[in-house]
Amino acid sequence: LRAHGSAMSVLPPVRRDRVIPALPQCFSKDAALHTKDSFHPKVKTACQEQRTGTVGFKISKVIVVGDLAVGKTCLINRFCKDTFDKNYKATIGVDFEMERFEVLGVPFSLQLWDTAGQERFKCIASTYYRGAQAIIIVFDVNDVASLAHAKQWLEDALKENDPATVLLFLVGTKKDLSSPAQYLLIEQDAITLAKEIKAEYWAVSALTGENVKEFFFRVASLTFEANVLAELEKSGSRRIGDVVRINSSSSNTYVTSKKKQASCCQ
Numbered sequence: 001l002r003a004h005g006s007a008m009s010v011l012p013p014v015r016r017d018r019v020i021p022a023l024p025q026c027f028s029k030d031a032a033l034h035t036k037d038s039f040h041p042k043v044k045t046a047c048q049e050q051r052t053g054t055v056g057f058k059i060s061k062v063i064v065v066g067d068l069a070v071g072k073t074c075l076i077n078r079f080c081k082d083t084f085d086k087n088y089k090a091t092i093g094v095d096f097e098m099e100r101f102e103v104l105g106v107p108f109s110l111q112l113w114d115t116a117g118q119e120r121f122k123c124i125a126s127t128y129y130r131g132a133q134a135i136i137i138v139f140d141v142n143d144v145a146s147l148a149h150a151k152q153w154l155e156d157a158l159k160e161n162d163p164a165t166v167l168l169f170l171v172g173t174k175k176d177l178s179s180p181a182q183y184l185l186i187e188q189d190a191i192t193l194a195k196e197i198k199a200e201y202w203a204v205s206a207l208t209g210e211n212v213k214e215f216f217f218r219v220a221s222l223t224f225e226a227n228v229l230a231e232l233e234k235s236g237s238r239r240i241g242d243v244v245r246i247n248s249s250s251s252n253t254y255v256t257s258k259k260k261q262a263s264c265c266q
Helices: 001-008 041-048 073-079 119-128 144-148 149-158 180-197 211-248 255-265
Strands: 059-066 095-104 106-115 134-140 167-173 200-203
Touching: 041 106, 041 211, 059 073, 059 149, 059 211, 073 095, 073 106, 073 149, 073 167, 073 211, 095 144, 095 211, 106 211, 119 149, 134 149, 134 211, 149 180, 167 180, 167 211, 180 200, 200 211
Parallel strands: 059 106, 059 134, 134 167, 167 200
Antiparallel strands: 095 106
8 A cells, every 4th residue: 555655646636626526417418428427336336445456547648639729729728727818829739738636536647638720730630649548529619610520530530549448529619609599509410410429518618617627527537437447347357367267176166267167168
C-alpha cells in the first residue's frame, strides 16, 4: 500500500470540483452510450475493494475533432480553465490539456487533445489520433454543414483506432446563439446521426458554460467505467487460467476448472 501511495503522490492532487461520487446522467436518452442510473455493479465493487488495477495510474487519451471554428478550443478552455475568449485564434496542429478526476474514490486522468479543424493541418492532427479511448466530434448547432462533416471526422479518427473499444460523443456547441425552434430542428438530425454512429449526444455552450462540466464529467465517468471493466476482464481471465493450471493435477478442483473440463472433455 505504501508503494501505491508514493506512486500516486507524483501526480498533482485532484481538485475538489473534479470529484465524481456517482454516475452523471446522459443528456438525451434517445442517444446515449447507456442510460443506466449508476455505474456498473462490478465497477462499484472493484472501487470499494480497491481492485482497479492500473486504472488510477494510467492517462486516458481523449481526442476532440471537428470543423474549423466550431468551438473545440473554447469548449476545452471553458472546462479546464473556466475561461471564454471571444477573440478567435485557430489551433495550429495540436494542443492538449491534462485533467485529473477522482471517480468513486479512484484517481483518474484524462488527456484532452485539441486538434486543428483546418484541412491543411489534417495530416498533423491525424498522427495524434492513435490510442484514443474517447473521441469527441464537435459541431456548431447553428451550422448544418458542420454536422454533415461529423461523419468524415469520425472516419478519419477511426482509421487510427479500434472502433470496438473507443467511446464516441457528438457535441453541439454554441447553443446560446440558437433560438429554441432552430435548435430543436438541428437536434433531431444530430440525434439521428448520433444513433447511426453509436455516439452519445450532448448540446453545450462554452460562452455560458451550460452543460460543459456535466459533459466532461460524463466523458470521464464512462471512460473510467470502460477502463475498470477492461481491467477486471484482464485480471479475471488471468485468474481463471491460474486456477485451472494449479489444480489440473490435484483432486481439489475449483468450480471454474470443473466447468472448463465439463465443456471440453465431453
